[in-house]
Amino acid sequence: MAKQEHQTGYGDYIKGFIASLILTMIPFYFAATKSLPTTATVAILLVCAVVQLVVHLVYFLHMDRSEQGLWNSMSFIFTAIIVLILIAGSIWIMVNLHVNMLL
Known part of the structure; x- marks a missing residue:
């Protein structure tokens, strides 16, 4: 290769x-x-x-339209999705915790 x-x-x-x-x-x-x-x-x-x-x-980070740049872009998008899931999940857990602690 x-x-x-x-x-x-x-x-x-x-x-x-x-x-x-x-x-x-x-x-x-x-x-x-x-x-x-x-x-x-x-x-x-x-x-x-x-x-x-x-x-x-x-x-x-060389994210351009070349073949290597497309692979970099795909891994960046995957990482961004995972980070957004983690942030949204953490906020969801904290809101539920706040609501349940007040009841």
């Missing part, structure tokens, strides 16, 4: 790093200066967080 390697130059890592820095500094600036209302600051923070997640997935 041939060894598959993903060839990525340093340029892609630098682009991802710069994009991550910018996407971190934008919400930090608005939170530190309090120049916008709280709801707008939270909205900017959430948008930047989602965009930064995509930047990390593409530039650092």
